[in-house]
Amino acid sequence: MATATLIETTFRDAIHKCIDEEMERNPDVFVLGEDIGRYEGTFKVTKGLWPKYGEKRVIDTPIVEPGFTGIAIGAAMTGLRPIVEMMTMSFSILALDQIINHAAKVHYMTGGQAKVPMVVRGPGGAAKQLSAQHSHSMEGWYAHCPGLKVVAPATVEDAYGMLKTAIWDDNPVIFTENPGLYTIKGTIPDDKDFSVPFGKAQILHEGTDISLVGYSRMTQVNLAVAEELSKEGISAEVVDVRSLLPLDTDTIFASVAKTHRAVVVYEDWRSGGFGAEIAQRISEDCFDDLDAPVLRVGGLNVPMPYARVLELECIPDVKDVLEKVRRIL
Amino acid sequence: MAKSANLEHPQTPAQLEEFYRQMVFIRRFEEKCNLAYRQGKAGGYLHVYIGMEATAIGWNAALKPGWDYVITAYRDHAQPLLMGADPVKVMAEIMGRQGGYSHGKGGSMHIYDIEHNFYGGWGIVGGHVAMGAGLAFAAKYREEDRVAVCYLGDGASNAGVFFETLNMASLWDLPVIFVIENNEFAMGTRLEYHASDTHLYKRGEPFGIKSERVDGMDLFTTLEDAKRIVDWVRTNQRPYLVEVMNYRFAGHGAADNDRQLYRTKEEEDENMKRDPLARLRKYLVDKKICSDEKLEAVEEEISDQVEKIYEAADASPFPDPHEVYDHVYSDMAPEAGH
Numbered sequence: 001m002a003t004a005t006l007i008e009t010t011f012r013d014a015i016h017k018c019i020d021e022e023m024e025r026n027p028d029v030f031v032l033g034e035d036i037g038r039y040e041g042t043f044k045v046t047k048g049l050w051p052k053y054g055e056k057r058v059i060d061t062p063i064v065e066p067g068f069t070g071i072a073i074g075a076a077m078t079g080l081r082p083i084v085e086m087m088t089m090s091f092s093i094l095a096l097d098q099i100i101n102h103a104a105k106v107h108y109m110t111g112g113q114a115k116v117p118m119v120v121r122g123p124g125g126a127a128k129q130l131s132a133q134h135s136h137s138m139e140g141w142y143a144h145c146p147g148l149k150v151v152a153p154a155t156v157e158d159a160y161g162m163l164k165t166a167i168w169d170d171n172p173v174i175f176t177e178n179p180g181l182y183t184i185k186g187t188i189p190d191d192k193d194f195s196v197p198f199g200k201a202q203i204l205h206e207g208t209d210i211s212l213v214g215y216s217r218m219t220q221v222n223l224a225v226a227e228e229l230s231k232e233g234i235s236a237e238v239v240d241v242r243s244l245l246p247l248d249t250d251t252i253f254a255s256v257a258k259t260h261r262a263v264v265v266y267e268d269w270r271s272g273g274f275g276a277e278i279a280q281r282i283s284e285d286c287f288d289d290l291d292a293p294v295l296r297v298g299g300l301n302v303p304m305p306y307a308r309v310l311e312l313e314c315i316p317d318v319k320d321v322l323e324k325v326r327r328i329l
Numbered sequence: 330m331a332k333s334a335n336l337e338h339p340q341t342p343a344q345l346e347e348f349y350r351q352m353v354f355i356r357r358f359e360e361k362c363n364l365a366y367r368q369g370k371a372g373g374y375l376h377v378y379i380g381m382e383a384t385a386i387g388w389n390a391a392l393k394p395g396w397d398y399v400i401t402a403y404r405d406h407a408q409p410l411l412m413g414a415d416p417v418k419v420m421a422e423i424m425g426r427q428g429g430y431s432h433g434k435g436g437s438m439h440i441y442d443i444e445h446n447f448y449g450g451w452g453i454v455g456g457h458v459a460m461g462a463g464l465a466f467a468a469k470y471r472e473e474d475r476v477a478v479c480y481l482g483d484g485a486s487n488a489g490v491f492f493e494t495l496n497m498a499s500l501w502d503l504p505v506i507f508v509i510e511n512n513e514f515a516m517g518t519r520l521e522y523h524a525s526d527t528h529l530y531k532r533g534e535p536f537g538i539k540s541e542r543v544d545g546m547d548l549f550t551t552l553e554d555a556k557r558i559v560d561w562v563r564t565n566q567r568p569y570l571v572e573v574m575n576y577r578f579a580g581h582g583a584a585d586n587d588r589q590l591y592r593t594k595e596e597e598d599e600n601m602k603r604d605p606l607a608r609l610r611k612y613l614v615d616k617k618i619c620s621d622e623k624l625e626a627v628e629e630e631i632s633d634q635v636e637k638i639y640e641a642a643d644a645s646p647f648p649d650p651h652e653v654y655d656h657v658y659s660d661m662a663p664e665a666g667h
């Protein structure tokens with residue numbers, strides 16, 4: 001098969017293009033959410049879809065996350081394929097009952113009779129100074145729940161390819177887009193059928209001395225850390241988890257088997273976050289390979305403050321990761 | 330109290346001048362906020378109340394200062410300023426400074442002045458509505474004759490929690506007034522596209538709550554409506570729902586530069602004719618309550634005052650990094666570090 005030509009684009013446009021192509025391909029795919037149609041979406045991901053597909057398939061909802069998520073679940077149970085946009089993933093907290101108590105359990109409770117081919121997507125994590133009620137990283141909360149699939153891409157190609165997989169998937173998928181990633185540039189294949197499977201981590205930077213394990217925007221932080229370390233002659237391997245549920249432990253373990261050290265990085269509150277789960281898996285399965293305890297870098301255990309100085313304290317950055325790396329190197 | 334013969338309204342000239350001062354103050358203060366945002370001195374989300382001032386002023390005048398409770402969403406600068414909050418502390422909060430009400434942790438969306446019974450300041454649409462009824466619940470529980478005024482937007486009035494709250498407020502006879510500020514838009518979504526019945530006041534009726542729609546851009550009618558309703562709620566110890574028709578002149582927030590996506594310039598111009606500030610000014614001059622020169626002097630005085638407030642706020646330092654752990658709990662610190 002000839003390799004497809006590459007298109008240069010941004011994280012935001014890759015998501016847009018994916019939704020557009022899948023709506024074109026399949027009339028059962030539709031999008032709903034707040035201000036996504038006429039207003040083009042707060043982060044402009046859905047810009048242009050409403051003029052193209054009309055209000056039947058690009059639905060501006062009232063500000064009622066539990067209500068419209070429930071409607072999406074009901075529609076999905078009959079076979080439609082809704083894409084729910086959360087204006088920010090923080091607002092999906094209002095819809096937790098619908099997502100966790102309903103969508104995640106439909107297939108199980110109906111004994112396999114019904115499926116929920118729904119995607120819940122939107123910006124997740126801190127943007128800039130949106131403070132305590134608008135800055136949650138929710139992916140770890142969802143990755144705790146059997147019945148959901150949860151992905152957190154860090155690159156343009158994965159944003160495109162994993163959203164394809166999400167839309168085609170017959171299970172409820174949580175697809176989180178860190179707002180800090182929307183403008184990053186990258187390439188995607190010029191191929192509508194391109195997809196990136198779930199449950200497959202990737203090595204974005206090869207190394208031999210330490211594994212930096214993360215997902216979403218923290219993978220970009222880890223890449224910057226690897227760059228920093230390389231200046232000192234330290235070879236860090238960046239493992240981009242990208243799929244939290246299902247989780248590809250093979251790739252993570254193989255990296256740790258090679259480097260013998262690992263730091264897991266995540267933006268969510270440190271305590272009880274999903275990075276703790278990854279760290280524990282490494283500790284359990286790679287005990288003999290490890291030359292040092294597995295360390296974590298998470299967000300500070302405080303509600304997100306508004307002042308930029310404080311906000312920057314909370315979000316893990318290169319300096320925070322380097323500090324942990326140095327503790328075990 | 331002496332009244333001039335040519336006045337159509339019961340307020341004294343001194344009261345009218347005071348209302349004018351309040352309105353100019355809020356307007357100038359928020360224009361300064363918008364400027365600060367554009368200059369990078371404020372960040373995040375910042376939503377001004379410009380155009381809607383008559384509503385907060387009229388309702389504030391009907392409340393007992395230091396006694397009644399007020400709560401609102403994120404469009405929250407006017408209420409605390411009217412209730413006695415220190416404007417420097419409000420501005421400092423908006424600028425993310427140590428000297429702000431929340432020491433820079435909240436920002437524009439999260440202003441609180443509990444000392445003056447202003448309970449915020451909330452960013453989750455609809456989320457604060459039940460809390461508003463909770464304030465009234467506390468007043469009733471303590472057998473005090475306080476009322477709680479809970480402002481919410483037309484967009485927020487669709488939230489399930491609002492309907493749940495209406496039911497409980499009526500069931501339990503809570504002295505709460507739900508003031509739906511119907512400014513015709515929920516961010517970029519016009520009322521017709523988000524509400525199945527655009528007469529939002531009707532939402533109280535199925536719950537047996539007295540409900541009505543009033544104009545929120547006419548200060549005089551607002552003063553009357555607010556007083557009548559507040560007195561009624563205090564006396565009857567029942568909830569009330571009032572849909573106040575107003576209009577925001579600015580974008581949804583300082584980051585909303587796309588007003589043309591959801592409304593026309595003509596529509597905006599038409600609504601600008603309802604500007605409560607321009608109308609009050611005209612009334613004061615026409616009725617010879619204040620001369621044009623006098624009002625110009627007032628405006629200049631207030632502009633200077635706002636400048637000084639801004640400078641004082643700007644002189645407040647940014648929070649110290651270690652403060653990030655303060656106030657997570659009342660009696661302990663959270664686990665520190667990454």
Ligand SMILES: Cc1ncc(C[n+]2csc(CCOP(=O)(O)OP(=O)(O)O)c2C)c(N)n1
Nearest residue numbers: 063091452453454482483484485514515516
């Ligand atoms: C639960 C939730 N969903 C979405 C948002 C994003 N959002 C903030 S304000 C707003 C519009 C609210 O409109 P309205 O209630 O009419 O108040 P107004 O801004 O007009 O004062 C939206 C959608 C939010 N803050 N909370």
Ligand SMILES: [Mg+2]
Nearest residue numbers: 482483514515
């Ligand atoms: Mg509104």
